[in-house]
Amino acid sequence: MLKINKLCVSLEGSPILRSLSLEIHAGTTIAVVGRNGAGKTTLLRSIMGLIPASSGDMHLDEHNLIFSKAHLRPSLGIGYAPEDRVIFPTLSVQENLEFPCGIQKMTKLEIEERLEHVLDVVPQLKVMLPRSGSALSGGQGKMVALGRALMVGSSVVLLDEPFQGLAPALALQYSQALGRLRTSRPDLSVLITESNSALLSDIPNQILTIERGSFVDTTH
Template identity: 45%
Template sequence: MLEINNLHVSLGTTQILRGVSLSVPKGAIVGLIGRNGAGKTTTLRAIMGLVKAREGTLSLEGTDLTRTPAHGRTRLGIGYAPEDRRLIPDLSVEENLCVPAWAMGVKDVQPRLEHVYRIIPEAREFGPRRALQLSGGQQKLVAVGRALMSGTRLLMLDEPFEGVAPALSKRIAEVIGQLRGEGLSVILSGADLQHAGAVLDQVYRIDRGQMLN
């Protein structure tokens, strides 16, 4: 599904990623583990097209992502939930969920929404509430659902368990586990992915912008 080879990324004059390579098979759930500042977020942002690759290749089922703009990558079926969630506070939960589909101009918004509600029934319950009325953990759950609205082939979750109460961390892990039967490839990043240990097919470790395995 996703292949990254010898990826180098610099932010300004600082080199962040140094030859990162990883592979995510179709339908696999892969962990990317590293301490803060190790390069996890930059790797996900490079896949999403939010930072530019200076060197190396990224491909999604044969499509060269380095030649595809960020909005084009979303249209290819890549969904991304950043660590800070980035929900729009004054919009309802349902509106937040629909934003990616509206932005892409897709015609199957309602079926996509129903798909999210099937996997995350809490999101339907939260639907009319404004995003700012949710707890941090609830917002994380909604952010996963929002990423699913566009992530029909590859879903990337950055620090999904960070700052989340144990009960909600367990629930997020359950949701991620459900995706195994959807044929969806998933990348989880975190300093500690113990909550997702049971669902991970493979783990990559990164430190100082380089892979350790």
């Protein structure tokens, strides 16, 4: 379970996340929805340790993430698909997918097994494997970023606005991949952000609304 308690984050002296608390139990998908600038990317980047928390707690099961350096968080099984994809143009798609596993010093066999699993979940990646990272459309880049997050994300995956800008056919493929993921990895915790909740259809178990760095109660 990923448990965040009263997380506060400031950027350049301005408070951006204000006392956010969130629990994602194993096997659940939570969506954080809010307009541009609400703090969605900042939340995911602080879970990855790319932005320091100014106060609050973050635990993944028994691991205190606040004390865990950014480069160690993928080794705890946290995968991240950033909003801007960050696909290396000089590497093939397969190399892009395997890249974070190499950093984690996984064995060749383990990487092969993970790739096989990811290709089961996102079969569209199969034909793309030999292609250059520079030859991908924005939507294909999002599929690769999902696959790459799944290569290391054995406990948690964080998907930043995955549906933003995806053509309808690709958006359907992406949500079908998330459906297969639910079946094949029933214990995985998934955190998805979106600015438009209509794009999420019935994927999340729960939707939280974020405004100016705080969760707001939209039930009344």
